Amino acid sequence: GKIDRKALPIPNMSLVSSERTPRTPQEDMLCSLFAETLGVSQIGIDDSFFDLGGHSLLAARLLRRIRDTLGADLSMST
Secondary structure (H helix, E strand, C coil): CCCCHHHHCCCCCHCCCCCCCCCCCCHHHHHHHHHHHHCCCCCCCCCCCCCCCCHHHHHHHHHHHHHHHHHCCCCCCC
């Protein structure tokens, strides 16, 4: 019942767009946290966390980092 992670396709990082960059310090911080969590160099404000290889465990890690950094207590559904 385990997933063979080596058999999964590598996420297509060419989907990362930098067309719309962060406009506020808060957006800049969030984009930085998203990029660090996903292991990419940069993320635009319209990029999809899950399309870039994110999954529920990384989302939980990201929520914890957002809570620690910005003090915003978000739920997974948010």
